[in-house]
Amino acid sequence: MERSHRYFLMVAQCGSVTRASEELNVAQPSLTRLIFKLEDELGVTLFERLPRGMKLTPAGTTLYKHLREIDASYGRALRDIRAHRDGAHERIRIGAGLAYRVALIPQLLDAIRAKYPRLTHTVITGSTEFLAQQLADGNLDIAISASARFTAEPAVKVHELGQIEHGVAHLPGTFPDIAMDQHVALSDLADKEWITFLLDENLTESFNELFFHHKLPLPRVVLNTNSIQLGLSVQRERNAIMAVPTLLKPTLAKEGVLVNPTSEPLWRYASGIAVLRASEQHGIIRRVADIAIELGERMDLS
Incomplete structure (x- = not known):
C-alpha cells in the first residue's frame, strides 16, 4: 500500500491531522500536504475540514472503505505467507457474542486443542457490530454471533445456526408457580429488578418497547455488565432476574439458576458462524470453522 494511502487511513481513523501526525511520527505540515496532494490526484475532496477535526466526505468514505x-487483505496475505513458510497457522482468532462465548467457546477450544495441540488461540468477546468489523479487517478468523450484520458483507460467508431467544434467569422460588419449561408471563416480571448485559446492545430497547406495548412499567435495571459472574453475584444479593439467551440454561443450571422463556420473547435474533470467504481456502481455518458449526448445531437454542 502506498504511503499516501496509509497516511490517509490514519487521518480518517484519528479524525485529526494533529493526532495522526503523532501516531505516524510525521510532521503535521508534511501530512497535510500529502493529503492535499492525494485529493488533487483523485480530483475529489476527501475530508471536510471542521474546527475540531476532519470528517470524511462521501468520496472519502468510499476510499476509506x-x-x-x-x-486487511494484505495483512492476511502476510499471515498466509508465514503459514506456508512454517507449515501451519500458529494462531487462530475467534470472536464470539456473550452467549456463545459462555456456551460454545469452551467446547470449541477443547476440540481445537485435541486436533491441533500446537495451535494457540485468541478469543475476543464483543458486540455483533464490533465482531463484524474485526472480521472484515482481518483481525478475526471466525466470528460466532448474531448473523444479520455478517450476511450484509459480501466477503463473508455465514452458516446459520438458528434463532436465539432471550428469556429470564432467576433463582429458585422467585416464580414458585412456574414449571421448569413453562413460559413466564410478562406481567409477572413487572415488579422485578433486572440485570442486563452490555454486549446485548439491542436488548434494552427491545424489552422496553415490549413492556410499553403491554402497558407495563418499564423494567428497573439495577446492573448492566459484561460479566456473567458479576451478574450472578448481584442476582444472589438482590434476588434480581437476568435477561439471558435461553441457550444458557444448562450453563446457569450449574450455578443453581433457572432459565425460563417468557410469554413473548424479550429479544430474538438469528445467529450464525461467519468466516471470510478468502479464508475458506486455508485448511486449518476451514476445519476449525467446521468444528464450530458441528458443535453449534448440537446446541439447544430453545
Missing part, C-alpha cells in the same frame, strides 16, 4: 479492505 476500499483501502481498509486492501490493508
